[in-house]
Amino acid sequence: MSDAVALIGFGYWGPNLARNLQSHAGDRWRYLVELSEERGAKAAGLYPDVRVTADLAEVLDDPAVGAAVVATPAATHAPLTRRLLAAGKHVLVEKPLALSTVDAVELATLADDRGLTLMVGHTFEYVPAVRRMKELVDGDAFGDLLYLHSQRLNLGRIQSDINAFWSIGPHDVSIANYLVGQRPEWAAAEGARYLNARVEDVAFVTVGYPGGVLAHMHVSWLDPSKTRRTTVVGSKQMLVYDDMDAEAKLRVYDKGADKLYEDAYGAWQYKLRDGVVHAPTLEVAEPLGVELRHFLDAADTGTRPRTDGWNGVDVVAVLEAVDASLRAGGAQMKVDNGGR
């Protein structure tokens, strides 16, 4: 495909996509659709060769446009993606794919039926440290994957349309699904609405996978420190990915508790292993650039992107189960991936 590309939305996140589109799509980036006059004018000043419009129909009706990147608020993802796919365009849509599993399944099915690329912006699956973690988790030295926990905390970007888990939790769910390599079975969540009476600003979520692997996720936009950390505990090694650590984003700990013998009272005796820590060398690449190139390549060649529509469904299904659990006072809720 050498077709033109459109960007939809130029708010907080859109400018990052615009910068990467300019680098990786060059003059294929032809349109920016933005409803806000002020944001549209800002983009027009920065990118004079790109046509800025408030009218999506210009993109839908232009046969030269083969693909679109959607960076608008979450509630608009499903309707915009549906219109773009129906017009025959490949779509990269920001997370979450949709606000319901029913919508997400419909979009993934529509893309498949029409032979179009649908990719979800689960950026962390394109982060070198996360990809290295996956290689380590799948390798022999790590042992069995036991559990994960993550913290995605900061003060701010307080939203009112979706809660903190729908806003920043999709990253942690996509990382956990990717590392475990399975679809979760259930989710349980506690949360609180300290700032806004309508949406949770803090959530503590546990997700259960087949075989007993647990992933615990703490998200908040009411926390003193910006924290982006994922810890993965295996039977032989442990990994810590700390995105705020400028020195070493990923550390591998040769730590564990090895079973020695069962004593006379039936209690297991353990030998604690406190071995070396090392920080693997990681490729230096901006994840958003890697993600965008992956999308353009998938659209051009017809290959399935790693974070396709069905990957998006698996994340939305967890978000929906988390909502149900929040309403049910923290009860475990089944993750329903639409019968997949």
Ligand SMILES: NC(=O)c1ccc[n+]([C@@H]2O[C@H](COP(=O)([O-])OP(=O)(O)OC[C@H]3O[C@@H](n4cnc5c(N)ncnc54)[C@H](O)[C@@H]3O)[C@@H](O)[C@H]2O)c1
């Ligand atoms: N991958 C990441 O790490 C990451 C980080 C931040 C945000 N995001 C995602 O990016 C998306 C946008 O978030 P944001 O923080 O930039 O939101 P935002 O509200 O700051 O910006 C959204 C922009 O879209 C425009 N818009 C709304 N409806 C539109 C429509 N129908 N057509 C054209 N323009 C429209 C608005 O005018 C606004 O300028 C969200 O889905 C969010 O989850 C992803």
